[in-house]
Amino acid sequence: MDKGQHLRLFITENSSDKVVAMSTELSLHGSAQTENSTTKDTTDSTGAVWDENDVVGRTYDINFSALIASGTDTGGKTFADILAKVDDEIINWKIALASGEQNRTMGRIIVSGQGKFTNVQATGQVSQQAAYSGTINGYGPLVPGPQQHTNP
Amino acid sequence: MALNKLKGQNFRVFVGSSAVPEASSCQVTISGNMEDSKTKDSEGSFGMEQMTSRSWSVQVDSYEATADSLIAVIQQFVSDGKVTVGWDETATTAGTQNRTPNNAAFARSGQAILNDFTISANNRTPIQVTRQFTGSGALA
Numbered sequence: 001m002d003k004g005q006h007l008r009l010f011i012t013e014n015s016s017d018k019v020v021a022m023s024t025e026l027s028l029h030g031s032a033q034t035e036n037s038t039t040k041d042t043t044d045s046t047g048a049v050w051d052e053n054d055v056v057g058r059t060y061d062i063n064f065s066a067l068i069a070s071g072t073d074t075g076g077k078t079f080a081d082i083l084a085k086v087d088d089e090i091i092n093w094k095i096a097l098a099s100g101e102q103n104r105t106m107g108r109i110i111v112s113g114q115g116k117f118t119n120v121q122a123t124g125q126v127s128q129q130a131a132y133s134g135t136i137n138g139y140g141p142l143v144p145g146p147q148q149h150t151n152p
Numbered sequence: 153m154a155l156n157k158l159k160g161q162n163f164r165v166f167v168g169s170s171a172v173p174e175a176s177s178c179q180v181t182i183s184g185n186m187e188d189s190k191t192k193d194s195e196g197s198f199g200m201e202q203m204t205s206r207s208w209s210v211q212v213d214s215y216e217a218t219a220d221s222l223i224a225v226i227q228q229f230v231s232d233g234k235v236t237v238g239w240d241e242t243a244t245t246a247g248t249q250n251r252t253p254n255n256a257a258f259a260r261s262g263q264a265i266l267n268d269f270t271i272s273a274n275n276r277t278p279i280q281v282t283r284q285f286t287g288s289g290a291l292a
Contacts, residue, residue, distance in 0.1 A: 002217045007273035025274045030229045032267040034286055038205065048184065048203040050290040055232065055265055095271075097219055108219040111226045144226035 005103050007110065009064050011077050011085065012092035019104045021076030023066040024131070028095060028111065030142065033057040060138035062093065062115065068122060068130040075104060079122065079132050086117045090139055109146045114139045161250050164242045165212040166261065167235060167285075171242060171251040173221070175214040176280075180239055182208045182291070208287035210237050210264065217279035225281055228266045237264040237285045260291040 009026050010017040034053040042049050068079045085091055092114055097107035115136040122132040164171045165178045172178075186201040194200055228235060238261025241254040253259065264285035272280045 002279050003275075004273035004277050004279055005275050007217075007222075007271075007279055023275075025272075027270055027272045027274075029270045030226070030268070032229065032265060034265055034267050044290065048206050050262075050287070051205055051207040053265055053267075053286055053288040055267070058230070110219060110222045142226055142230055144230060145223045 002097070006097055006099065007095060008098040008103065009062065010094045010096060010106060011081075012094060017094060017096075017106055018081075019076045019098065019106070020064060020066055020082070021073045021078050022069060023064055025063070025065040025133075026095070027063050028060065029063070030058065030060040033059070058142075060113075060142055061118075062095075062136040062138070063133065065131060065133040068124075068132055075102075082117070082120060082132070082134055086120055088116070090114050090116055091136070093136060110144070112143045113141065158241055162242050162244060164240065164250070165210055166238045166240060166253065169236075171253070172212050172214050172216065172283075173249070173251070174216040175212055178210065178212040178239070180208070180210050182206065208262065208291055210239065210285045210287075211283065212285075213280065213282050215278045215280055217281065222271060222279075222281070225266075225269055225271065225283065229269055234263040234265055234288055235285075236261055237287070238262065238291075262291045263288050 004026065007026065008023065009020045011020065032055045035056045036051050037054045038049055038052045042052060044050065066079070094109050094112040096109045099105050099107055115138045117134055118137040119135040120132060122130070124130040163178065164175060183206065184203045185205045187204045188199045189202045190200045238259065240259035241256035242250045243252045243254050244250055245252060264287045266283060267286045268284040270282045
């Protein structure tokens with residue numbers, strides 16, 4: 001059973017995938033908007049028909065948390081790097097299994113896509129590690145598996 | 153005749169023909185939409201509610217966190233197709249991982265849409281998958 005640190009978020013820039021450094025939490029949430037498609041043609045012996053539904057839209061978002069550190073990290077994306085991406089139109093991301101030194105070596109890609117940072121929040125409380133969290137709002141399709149995302 | 157109580161690990165959700173592996177909890181909901189059909193002809197103060205439609209949904213939480221299973225969840229989400237989802241009692245037989253369906257009297261299945269999922273991967277804890285299916289059409 002893989003633990004959470006073995007599934008990590010990578011941000012792609014200039015064809016290079018860099019892991020979000022010092023991350024602690026990651027979640028991918030997808031939601032499909034369904035619409036009741038029951039019509040007068042739908043029959044049921046009891047008179048109270050079962051709802052028939054179809055998907056009419058899909059959305060998804062990624063939430064992650066990480067610690068804030070000073071200095072540079074050439075192998076990963078830091079809080080400074082994420083802030084630099086906030087103004088970007090669209091970012092490319094991947095979620096992949098990770099292993100190796102600092103669990104940063106990208107393994108099998110689980111899913112990839114595009115999105116935009118809609119929320120970045122940092123907290124600095126006495127007696128606690130400074131931390132930040134980010135939300136990426138999905139743009140366009142989720143691409144499962146190792147297929148590489150291509151711009152729509 | 154005495155009934156045997158069923159423990160939580162033996163009430164399982166099936167997707168396709170297989171029990172959701174490494175599942176930790178599940179919830180099945182069946183709802184009826186009631187509408188009051190009371191008219192001016194009706195005598196007395198009580199409502200006259202009639203069931204006009206029925207719906208069902210299934211939620212399942214699991215730790216099935218292999219690369220293949222995670223990719224399968226996302227493939228299911230982006231697919232326009234529907235999948236067979238149901239629930240059943242499973243046998244507690246050594247070596248079966250409690251996954252063998254018993255065809256219990258309460259077992260049901262139907263076509264459903266994966267309309268919501270969350271993959272959570274937090275430091276030091278197992279990767280967790282939560283899926284919610286919305287039924288489309290009748291349970292059988």
